[in-house]
Amino acid sequence: METKEFTCIRCPLGCNVVASLEDGKIISITGNTCPRGAEYVTNELTDPKRIVTTLVKVTGGENPVVSVKTASDIPKGKIFECLDALKSVNLKAPVRIGDVVLKNVCDCGVDIVATSNVR
Amino acid sequence: MDKDLVIIGGGPAGLAAAIAAKEAGINDLLILERDNKLGGILNQCIHNGFGLHTFKEELTGPEYAARFEDKALALEIPYKLETMVVDISAKGEDKLVTYMNRAEGLVVIRAKAVILCMGCRERSRGALNIPGYRPAGIYTAGTAQRYVNIEGRMPGKEVVILGSGDIGLIMARRMTFEGAKVKLVAELMPYSGGLKRNIAQCLNDFDIPLLLSHTVVDIKGKERVEAVVIAEVDEHSKPIPGTEQEVKCDTLLLSCGLIPENELSNALGVSINRVTGGPNVNESLETNIKGVFACGNVLHVHDLVDYVSEEATQAGKKAAEYLTGAEREHESENNSGCRSEKNTDNAVSIKATDGVRYIVPSVIRLNHMDDRQIVRFRVGAVYKKVAIQVLAGDKEIMNLKKQALAPGEMEQVILQKSVLSGIDDLKEITIRVKTD
CATH class of the missing domain: 3.50.50.60 (FAD/NAD(P)-binding domain)
Incomplete structure (x- = not known):
């Protein structure tokens, strides 16, 4: 039997979660305080995902950039591809929280949305 | 007015x-x-x-x-x-x-x-007493965060971060996302000052090394930062001679406390x-x-x-x-x-001992207290498998088992008015780390 340790990133508690594996299959998950910890570790072992937060250029507004995020988590391996895709986006002010900035980024099925207002 | x-x-x-x-x-x-x-x-x-x-x-x-x-x-x-x-x-x-x-x-x-x-x-370079010239390229992590996230400007391309506070960890990822190379994070203490999840998602995800018990002992460069010298420190936080290594960079971010x-x-x-x-x-x-x-x-x-x-x-x-x-x-x-005659306040002082560094609030006046009172505190070192013990006078009123405690993570206990007001002549409450 093999064990792997993780720091859960789903909330600031940062639980130390231990997964026990046999032939690559998860047989137990311990140390998590909530179901999200088990979900996180299962994902980490199979298909790690992250929410990406970054900036997109804006013209004609109070600031030259606006903060954005992936509306839900995307595969960890696609983070830099996602960031590259956002480099060519140039918005026009005003931008409102929740505005869709880019649809279906990198074919992940996830939209990029604005997280601040630029007047 | x-x-x-x-x-x-x-x-x-x-x-x-x-x-x-x-x-x-x-x-x-x-x-x-x-x-x-x-x-x-x-x-x-x-x-x-x-x-x-x-x-x-x-x-x-x-x-x-x-x-x-x-x-x-x-x-x-x-x-x-x-x-x-x-x-x-x-x-x-x-x-x-x-x-x-x-x-x-x-x-x-x-x-x-x-x-x-x-x-x-933020604690600034002046407060940290780092020797060396005063070239451009030295920022507190929060200043760099403002430049990047609000003003849309990049402070530099090759970055060393001193201090593992949360803003420094967050900026390690942010600068990486914006195309900079973050070479390492050096932390004076033998443990990180930031949240564990930020070490996982901001450093480990991008293979950025975290050097514990290390500090910056020199900054090289006259007009612009050209390199910093990192050294290991002993248990008294003093640099150990012979452990110095020069790290080429154009930017030093400081995340050394608020x-x-x-x-x-x-x-x-x-x-x-x-x-x-x-x-x-x-x-x-x-x-x-x-x-x-x-x-x-x-x-x-x-x-x-x-x-x-x-x-x-x-x-x-x-x-x-x-x-x-x-x-x-x-x-x-x-x-x-x-x-009108004022009744006495029944003030109980809240004392931090045995590993607890401070407690907020420091006084509870029982007749002004709500039914539940949140009390927040931090410990002064890293502890594993211990308990937080709350004493009212010499009587234990709470004993909370903790897998781990660290200075970077704030703790809290909730005191019940019904419990406190049931104790005769209560003058002092003590919160401590119980290690045995």
Whole structure:
């Protein structure tokens, strides 16, 4: 039997979660305080995902950039591809929280949305 | 100008305090904010992880701020932007708040109550005494965060970060996302000062090394940073000769701790706690000056904004109680011409010992206490498999098992009024780390 340790990133508690594996299959998950910890570790072992937060250029507004995020988590391996895709986006002010900035980024099925207002 | 309540600062603490006071019936209030928008430091914290506690969803900083800003606007809470408070002084029961801005010049407000919500500042290079020249390219992590996230400018391309506070960890990922190479994070202590999850998602995800028990002993370069010299330190935090290594970089970010910003509080005569750098407060988050309350990072530095909002809501409510209670007392004085006899406060002091560095609040007056009182504290070292023990006098009233405790993670216990008031002649409560 093999064990792997993780720091859960789903909330600031940062639980130390231990997964026990046999032939690559998860047989137990311990140390998590909530179901999200088990979900996180299962994902980490199979298909790690992250929410990406970054900036997109804006013209004609109070600031030259606006903060954005992936509306839900995307595969960890696609983070830099996602960031590259956002480099060519140039918005026009005003931008409102929740505005869709880019649809279906990198074919992940996830939209990029604005997280601040630029007047 | 006269006001019932003036709130100094329009960040997360100021907004939550104002909302709570307004909802408790205080209409004659005003927020004074020095920046050009409300929301404070949250505006530049574009990463996610805010609001899980408050809204049960994961928001970014600007989104979290907008929730509170929208509520403050809906409640029609008045505020002034680009307005700097330069002095607060006490005059009898009143407080004189002096502010200035471009439109009005210098103005004095006579306030019945004040809530201090000024937040904190970063420890600068000057406070760290790092030797070397003073080239361009040295920033506190929060300054770099503002340049990148608000102004859209990159401070540099090859980065070394000194200190593993949360802002430094977050900036390691942010600079990486913007195309910079973050070479390493050096931390003086044998443990990180930031949240574990930030080490996982900001450093480990991008293979950025974290060197514990290391510090910067020299900065090279005259016009611009060209390299920094890193060395290992011993258990007394002294660099060990022979361990120096030169790391080429053009930027050094400092994430070496936050200091509550209490210049105004000091001038007012507020008593300051030497450990937290913030005011000493009672259960109502009231300072030694009657009618002056404090909450958020000006009181003690928090890890989570959710707890700032919770604490500030408490301060807003208690300030409202002070105002309505004080007014009632005043009325009865005028009517009967005599002061009603005051009952004693039954003050219990809260003491930190055995590994607990500080506790907020430091005094609980039992007759002013709510049914539950949140008490927050930090430990001074890393502990594994220990307990947090709460003693009322010599009697143990709580024993909470903890897998791990670390200075970078704030802890809390909730004291019940029913338990405390059942103990005869209670004078002191002690919170300690029980290691055996």
